[in-house]
Amino acid sequence: MSFLLKSVLIFIIGLAVIIITLLYFLQPNPIEPKNNEITIMEIDEKLISKINLGKSLYVTHCASCHGDNLQGQPNWSTKKDEDGHNLSPPLNGTGHTWHHSQEQLFSVIKYGFKIYNENYDGKMQGNDKLNDNDIWSILAYMKSVWPESIQKKYDSISKH
Numbered sequence: 001m002s003f004l005l006k007s008v009l010i011f012i013i014g015l016a017v018i019i020i021t022l023l024y025f026l027q028p029n030p031i032e033p034k035n036n037e038i039t040i041m042e043i044d045e046k047l048i049s050k051i052n053l054g055k056s057l058y059v060t061h062c063a064s065c066h067g068d069n070l071q072g073q074p075n076w077s078t079k080k081d082e083d084g085h086n087l088s089p090p091l092n093g094t095g096h097t098w099h100h101s102q103e104q105l106f107s108v109i110k111y112g113f114k115i116y117n118e119n120y121d122g123k124m125q126g127n128d129k130l131n132d133n134d135i136w137s138i139l140a141y142m143k144s145v146w147p148e149s150i151q152k153k154y155d156s157i158s159k160h
């Protein structure tokens, strides 16, 4: 074999190895989408169990005032209760709950309306029996009940 032929052969083999290696690495990795699916499923499962926890805590600690379906008390925005306090507003997205940031809602649930007015003597008191995770779970449950359009608006506002 001539020297020239040998060089050409080595060159071609080298080129083929490079091309095969490139093709191997450029191929879409079939394992990746599967992993993404698993992550999304895990997130969904986590969210669902969070919402379920929130729902059961809501039933125990909040539903007596805000209603079984977060609907609030009838005429909450125009009437007062028998001792002159505000009635419980709906938390289902029809009131103005979603106008407040997650952090504000969290604080209201944890510390009560006292955080706005230290002389507040109305019905929305703090919840020292609930830990932070409990409160975030209740918020996740509340949000899950809101109409989708409001959830989207809320998410876009909350990001600012």
Ligand code: HEC
Residues within 6 Å of the ligand: 058, 061, 062, 063, 064, 065, 066, 085, 086, 087, 088, 089, 090, 091, 095, 096, 097, 098, 100, 105, 108, 109, 113, 122, 123, 124, 125, 127, 138
């Ligand atoms: C004893 C009745 C009562 C209970 C129990 C109660 N709330 Fe309230 N809540 C109210 C009232 C009344 C208001 C309105 C405050 C006011 O104007 O005095 C309110 C206001 C709120 C607000 C602000 C809503 C808005 O649109 O600005 C949130 C959020 C809230 N409550 C969540 C909860 C959660 C969550 C629980 C359970 C952990 C709970 N509340 C338990 C009576 C109650």
